[in-house]
Amino acid sequence: MPQLNGGGGDDLGANDEMISFKDEGEQEEKISENVSAERDLDDLKSSLVNESENNSSSSDSEQAERRPQPRPDLDSYEKTRDYFSEALRRQQDGGFFKSPHYPGYPFLMIPDLTNPYLSNGALSPSARTYLQMKWPLLDVPGAAGLKDPRSPTPGHLSNKVPVVQHAHHVHPLTPLITYSNEHFSPGTPPSHLSPEILDPKTGIPRTPHPSELSPYYPLSPGAVGQIPHPLGWLVPQQGQHMYSIPPGGFRHPYPALAMNASMSSRFSPHMMPHHPHGMHQTGIPHPAIVSPAIKQEPNSHDHMSPSMHSKSPGPAKKEEDKKPHIKKPLNAFMLYMKEMRAKVVAECTLKESAAINQILGRRWHSLSREEQAKYYELARKERQLHSQLYPGWSARDNYGKRKKRKRDNKPDSTPEGKGKNSIYRPPLPFVYPDFSIRNKNQCVQYLPSEKMCDSPASSHGSMLDSPATPSAALASPAAPAATHSEQAQPLSLTTKPEGRLHHHFLTGKPSGSASSSSSSSSSSSSSSHPSISIPIGTSGSHSSHSAPIFSRPIPFSSLHHSMLSPPSPFHQAALHSHHALFQSQPLSLVTKSSD
DNA sequence: TGGCCTTTGAAGCGA
DNA sequence: TCGCTTCAAAGGCCA
Numbered sequence: 001m002p003q004l005n006g007g008g009g010d011d012l013g014a015n016d017e018m019i020s021f022k023d024e025g026e027q028e029e030k031i032s033e034n035v036s037a038e039r040d041l042d043d044l045k046s047s048l049v050n051e052s053e054n055n056s057s058s059s060d061s062e063q064a065e066r067r068p069q070p071r072p073d074l075d076s077y078e079k080t081r082d083y084f085s086e087a088l089r090r091q092q093d094g095g096f097f098k099s100p101h102y103p104g105y106p107f108l109m110i111p112d113l114t115n116p117y118l119s120n121g122a123l124s125p126s127a128r129t130y131l132q133m134k135w136p137l138l139d140v141p142g143a144a145g146l147k148d149p150r151s152p153t154p155g156h157l158s159n160k161v162p163v164v165q166h167a168h169h170v171h172p173l174t175p176l177i178t179y180s181n182e183h184f185s186p187g188t189p190p191s192h193l194s195p196e197i198l199d200p201k202t203g204i205p206r207t208p209h210p211s212e213l214s215p216y217y218p219l220s221p222g223a224v225g226q227i228p229h230p231l232g233w234l235v236p237q238q239g240q241h242m243y244s245i246p247p248g249g250f251r252h253p254y255p256a257l258a259m260n261a262s263m264s265s266r267f268s269p270h271m272m273p274h275h276p277h278g279m280h281q282t283g284i285p286h287p288a289i290v291s292p293a294i295k296q297e298p299n300s301h302d303h304m305s306p307s308m309h310s311k312s313p314g315p316a317k318k319e320e321d322k323k324p325h326i327k328k329p330l331n332a333f334m335l336y337m338k339e340m341r342a343k344v345v346a347e348c349t350l351k352e353s354a355a356i357n358q359i360l361g362r363r364w365h366s367l368s369r370e371e372q373a374k375y376y377e378l379a380r381k382e383r384q385l386h387s388q389l390y391p392g393w394s395a396r397d398n399y400g401k402r403k404k405r406k407r408d409n410k411p412d413s414t415p416e417g418k419g420k421n422s423i424y425r426p427p428l429p430f431v432y433p434d435f436s437i438r439n440k441n442q443c444v445q446y447l448p449s450e451k452m453c454d455s456p457a458s459s460h461g462s463m464l465d466s467p468a469t470p471s472a473a474l475a476s477p478a479a480p481a482a483t484h485s486e487q488a489q490p491l492s493l494t495t496k497p498e499g500r501l502h503h504h505f506l507t508g509k510p511s512g513s514a515s516s517s518s519s520s521s522s523s524s525s526s527s528s529h530p531s532i533s534i535p536i537g538t539s540g541s542h543s544s545h546s547a548p549i550f551s552r553p554i555p556f557s558s559l560h561h562s563m564l565s566p567p568s569p570f571h572q573a574a575l576h577s578h579h580a581l582f583q584s585q586p587l588s589l590v591t592k593s594s595d
Numbered sequence: 596t597g598g599c600c601t602t603t604g605a606a607g608c609g610a
Numbered sequence: 611t612c613g614c615t616t617c618a619a620a621g622g623c624c625a
Binding site (some may be wrong): 327328329330331333334335337338341345350351352353354355356357395396398399400401402 | 615616617618619620621622623
């Protein structure tokens with residue numbers, strides 16, 4: 001795998017990613033801190049024991065607020081996704097970007113967890129990665145708990161956690177850390193966490209706040225990893241399916257989730273029940289749930305059983321307003337986007353998401369099959385988890401919760417003249433210049449220059465080793481593939497006889513929008529692949545194929561399969577990348593530092 | 596203040 | 611089955 005050996009083309013991409021991340025030395029310091037922290041794992045364990053004990057007896061009002069919210073209703077899902085993204089990004093960064101921005105991650109890898117995918121009982125790298133991403137997020141305390149006024153970077157604590165923040169070395173778990181700090185027993189603080197600071201409230205020595213120590217991860221990663229997860233049942237247990245379903249039908253918001261002994265011990269029912277508004281109707285707030293207070297959407301004859309939240313017998317509308325908004329699970333591209341956005345923003349001066357998304361869209365296509373497969377797999381897991389968390393949820397439920405887009409935009413209007421945010425689209429065919437040497441100055445606003453930022457080929461080099469065809473990818477995932485550039489991504493890539501043209505070749509508008517305004521997309525079935533667009537790398541034709549190429553031939557789609565069957569070679573390759581990435585982090589960090 | 600823009604993918608619905 | 615529509619994230623921009 002290119003990103004594993006550090007010799008792959010991904011290194012190129014890593015280079016530019018490094019641009020956005022300064023303070024390499026600082027990172028190294030943090031790492032060493034974490035290493036020492038690892039040695040204190042035992043101490044931390046005992047501390048955690050105390051912590052859990054303290055949690056129940058905490059008198060702090062803030063804690064009292066947090067306590068009943070083992071999971072934030074709004075943030076955790078976001079964070080979950082952020083962690084997804086971060087893990088993926090690190091993965092993609094290959095050897096260069098291995099400095100663990102989240103030193104705690106390795107400790108979040110649960111070594112003794114049974115791999116839900118591998119028959120040998122070992123936790124697959126993918127599963128680890130997934131858990132790493134899932135777990136911390138699930139562990140993030142409630143929004144209230146996240147907002148620590150002492151935090152140097154309140155933005156991190158906001159509902160949205162831009163990935164770019166990671167570049168500033170603030171662990172996304174900072175909220176969790178803060179949370180943990182307050183509950184940490186002062187008795188056995190890790191050696192590296194000199195509790196010289198006394199808690200003004202209690203007078204008890206407390207571990208310094210992140211702002212007091214460093215913007216980085218103040219707690220031992222081991223400590224974080226040891227923190228009992230409120231959703232511990234999500235973590236696969238020995239010989240247990242990752243999403244095992246309780247035979248008894250655990251009466252729980254997430255009925256599909258198993259309640260095992262571990263869960264019952266660390267997540268006693270009394271922890272779950274009461275939930276403030278905005279939580280999942282079932283009582284446990286889920287990250288995918290967006291409180292109506294935060295996301296008020298007009299109308300919506302909803303869908304979910306009303307009543308649950310209505311404390312006062314108000315109009316049905318009020319009840320609906322109180323209904324949680326369960327977001328759709330992110331698809332592969334969304335996951336990728338969340339991960340890569342920060343990089344693009346860092347590399348370029350672009351700020352507008354529209355422009356950034358265009359870049360991301362191209363980069364997405366520049367990804368190798370394997371890389372994309374990772375996101376597809378993660379997205380699939382997201383959907384699985386989501387469907388299990390909300391068995392009755394349907395995408396339809398969210399219909400109408402957003403205001404409809406204006407349809408009055410003339411589909412035929414040229415991009416240049418269209419709309420206020422009209423973004424220039426490069427004339428096609430468009431050849432991406434090689435800007436492997438990234439310079440922020442090279443990026444100016446809007447796409448004409450954005451193109452300069454958007455150098456998929458050079459950024460990852462993945463196209464060089466990505467399979468040219470799905471069949472090739474499947475047949476020999478590890479085998480160096482033929483060229484795979486956006487220009488080279490031919491229609492032939494798709495095994496699908498015809499695909500939906502998502503984006504019109506010229507306008508680039510999604511077919512949905514464009515076509516909604518009628519004939520714009522001459523596309524449609526026969527024209528799904530406008531002849532002119534075939535060899536072009538823009539988001540046009542093949543975009544709609546990338547996913548099917550994967551998801552269809554690769555047996556990811558089946559939960560049963562993915563959970564019970566050994567991964568396909570292709571899958572394994574992707575999984576391996578996860579595994580190797582984390583294993584090679586420290587070394588790569590050095591490499592990066594010296595770089 | 597809230598919708599638009601932009602991307603891809605998933606899902607739902609109607610024909 | 612196909613095509614279309616909507617939503618998911620993100621943040622600057624604009625009415």
